[in-house]
Amino acid sequence: MIPSIATVCVSGTLVEKLEAIAAAGFPAVEIFENDLIAFPGSPAEVRRICGDLGLSIVTCQPFRDFEGMPETRRQRTFDRAERKFDLLQELGSELLFVCSNVSPEAQSGIDRLAADFVELGERAGRRGLRVGYEALAWGRHVYDYRDAWEIVRRAGRPEVGVVLDSFHILARKLELSTIGTIPSDKIAMVQMADAPLLQLDPLSWSRHWRCLPGQGDLDLAGFMDALVSTGYDGVLSLEIFNDRFRAGSARSVALDGHRSLIWLLDETARRLGRPVPGAVPMPLPRPVEAVEFIEFAVAEVERPGLEKLLRAFGFGRTGRHRSKDVDLWSQGDIRIVLNSDAEGFAHSYQITHGTSVCALALRVPDAQGATLRARALLDVPHTGAAGPGELDIPAVRGVGGSLVYFLDRASALGRWSDVDFEPTGDVVPGAGLLGVDHVSQSMQYEEMLTWLLFYSSLFETHKSPTQAVIDPGGVVQSQVIESGPVDGAGHGLRLILNGSQSHRTLSARFVNELFGSGVQHIAFATHDIAATVTRLVASGMTMLPIPENYYDDLEARSDLAAGQIDALRTLNVLYDRDVAGEFRHAYTAPLNGGFFFEIVQRDGYAGYGAANAAIRLTAQANLHTLATPAFAGQ
Numbered sequence: 356m357i358p359s360i361a362t363v364c365v366s367g368t369l370v371e372k373l374e375a376i377a378a379a380g381f382p383a384v385e386i387f388e389n390d391l392i393a394f395p396g397s398p399a400e401v402r403r404i405c406g407d408l409g410l411s412i413v414t415c416q417p418f419r420d421f422e423g424m425p426e427t428r429r430q431r432t433f434d435r436a437e438r439k440f441d442l443l444q445e446l447g448s449e450l451l452f453v454c455s456n457v458s459p460e461a462q463s464g465i466d467r468l469a470a471d472f473v474e475l476g477e478r479a480g481r482r483g484l485r486v487g488y489e490a491l492a493w494g495r496h497v498y499d500y501r502d503a504w505e506i507v508r509r510a511g512r513p514e515v516g517v518v519l520d521s522f523h524i525l526a527r528k529l530e531l532s533t534i535g536t537i538p539s540d541k542i543a544m545v546q547m548a549d550a551p552l553l554q555l556d557p558l559s560w561s562r563h564w565r566c567l568p569g570q571g572d573l574d575l576a577g578f579m580d581a582l583v584s585t586g587y588d589g590v591l592s593l594e595i596f597n598d599r600f601r602a603g604s605a606r607s608v609a610l611d612g613h614r615s616l617i618w619l620l621d622e623t624a625r626r627l628g629r630p631v632p633g634a635v636p637m638p639l640p641r642p643v644e645a646v647e648f649i650e651f652a653v654a655e656v657e658r659p660g661l662e663k664l665l666r667a668f669g670f671g672r673t674g675r676h677r678s679k680d681v682d683l684w685s686q687g688d689i690r691i692v693l694n695s696d697a698e699g700f701a702h703s704y705q706i707t708h709g710t711s712v713c714a715l716a717l718r719v720p721d722a723q724g725a726t727l728r729a730r731a732l733l734d735v736p737h738t739g740a741a742g743p744g745e746l747d748i749p750a751v752r753g754v755g756g757s758l759v760y761f762l763d764r765a766s767a768l769g770r771w772s773d774v775d776f777e778p779t780g781d782v783v784p785g786a787g788l789l790g791v792d793h794v795s796q797s798m799q800y801e802e803m804l805t806w807l808l809f810y811s812s813l814f815e816t817h818k819s820p821t822q823a824v825i826d827p828g829g830v831v832q833s834q835v836i837e838s839g840p841v842d843g844a845g846h847g848l849r850l851i852l853n854g855s856q857s858h859r860t861l862s863a864r865f866v867n868e869l870f871g872s873g874v875q876h877i878a879f880a881t882h883d884i885a886a887t888v889t890r891l892v893a894s895g896m897t898m899l900p901i902p903e904n905y906y907d908d909l910e911a912r913s914d915l916a917a918g919q920i921d922a923l924r925t926l927n928v929l930y931d932r933d934v935a936g937e938f939r940h941a942y943t944a945p946l947n948g949g950f951f952f953e954i955v956q957r958d959g960y961a962g963y964g965a966a967n968a969a970i971r972l973t974a975q976a977n978l979h980t981l982a983t984p985a986f987a988g989q
């Protein structure tokens with residue numbers, strides 16, 4: 356299948372859109388009618404620009420309110436079609452894309468509608484053009500692809516085919532097996548869009564909430580399986596109307612679009628267990644086994660503060676890098692790398708972002724496989740400067756320009772800590788921290804879908820529906836992504852992506868005023884939160900104070916004994932439960948501008964304490980955290 360994208364998917368002027376689409380590697384484009392109308396040049400010029408960019412023009416769409424017009428309007432409608440044929444020919448495109456009529460004047464009657472397509476087909480045929488017919492989910496009479504197909508079938512013209520748009524079909528929950536009965540040469544083109552499940556009328560849902568394959572909840576798998584069964588090998592074109600994409604970066608959305616189609620074809624081929632036309636061969640997506648290490652880029656002046664903090668957390672400095680100004684700190688199954696080297700990636704990251712997390716190293720079953728998969732998915736590779744005898748750990752660019760490293764235990768990479776670090780013999784005092792429970796990354800609201808697709812295309816993952824969390828400064832959208840066995844002791848990967856449209860939330864201030872997009876919070880797992888927090892407090896850590904009212908309310912709504920509530924209150928621990936178990940969690944006061952740690956004790960519980968998020972965010976806002984000096988001030 357030929358990957359394509361509609362200009363309506365990305366932001367900018369027509370030329371900016373086309374440049375972004377070409378840069379993302381698409382060979383073909385659909386021009387949305389409004390983009391052409393607003394272009395200050397001739398259609399021939401658009402054709403030349405596309406030609407120079409290596410883009411073929413699939414169509415310029417849509418052609419609206421055509422079929423079933425009353426007799427008095429019919430002639431005028433065909434005149435309009437002829438004008439549109441002229442335009443398509445000037446653009447060098449062969450397909451007239453008709454979407455079903457929404458006009459109150461439109462008349463029904465399947466044979467009348469078929470007769471209109473007979474005439475349109477004849478007219479197209481005279482010019483060597485083709486016609487495709489799409490059922491809009493809100494068409495006046497035709498809103499089901501099966502009716503559009505029946506009209507096309509009855510028209511019986513070789514020039515006329517049906518357009519299948521996944522959104523219109525899946526939004527109406529139409530059965531998909533009829534797709535498999537359409538001869539592939541009667542499918543004029545296919546449009547792809549996903550969407551989150553929302554209780555909205557189809558038009559509003561379609562015009563604002565469509566998203567890329569893999570970013571939403573529609574049954575694209577069912578759609579693709581039926582499509583592939585026809586043997587279709589034509590254009591597969593993204594048509595995404597999305598408010599975030601209109602506000603986002605055209606280049607990034609176009610690249611995400613191409614990635615999403617590559618991912619979709621790969622998924623389909625794997626699910627069906629047979630080749631799918633156009634699918635790129637790549638290794639399977641695998642689960643993340645663990646967060647192997649977390650790397651901080653640290654300004655020299657802030658290093659003592661951060662080290663003091665790690666000591667207070669019970670970490671020990673267990674390794675010194677053999678050639679660089681880099682230390683390894685450990686406790687339980689947690690490894691933290693502090694990088695203050697005067698050269699290299701971490702240094703540049705520190706200059707632009709400040710002292711912060713510059714890389715997440717993920718342990719996967721096969722690091723080389725993950726690297727090849729990332730390459731096939733158009734992820735951006737990173738090559739570092741390894742010293743002699745040191746490991747060259749494969750990496751790709753992640754959130755905010757940070758890195759995601761791939762490590763495995765099967766290759767030499769499994770020995771990274773021995774190869775690159777000299778043991779110090781330092782004792783690890785320990786505070787009962789076992790592993791990394793989860794990591795949250797804050798980002799611009801417009802970027803959230805990008806990183807959702809990045810993680811979910813690269814690894815075998817599971818995503819939960821987005822949740823709205825209330826911060827005193829506005830609403831934060833929060834998206835959980837999980838991979839591998841997530842058992843609370845540092846296995847697998849649990850990630851939370853946060854983004855907000857308000858500029859006043861803790862998350863937005865972290866991104867806009869301080870560090871840019873990146874890791875804002877790391878949660879460590881413990882089996883005994885009371886012991887861990889007691890130890891942290893004894894070491895001088897300030898925990899986030901939770902108001903008395905919270906515990907009064909907890910007493911009223913839970914069946915916890917008074918002694919248990921007192922234990923939580925004394926240590927500023929929050930509480931939640933789900934069907935599977937209990938959850939206790941506590942936060943440090945924000946440390947470096949807006950960065951903080953969390954301690955969690957999961958006794959079977961699967962969530963993230965969303966019920967307490969608003970309390971925690973208010974407590975953080977009360978501390979006026981952003982005035983706090985950086986790690987050096989600890």
Ligand SMILES: O=C(O)c1ccc(O)c(O)c1
Nearest residue numbers: 417454489520561562594
């Ligand atoms: O929202 C619309 O009007 C519209 C136009 C053209 C399409 O292909 C479509 O799916 C929707």
Ligand SMILES: [Mg+2]
Nearest residue numbers: 489520546594
């Ligand atoms: Mg469409």
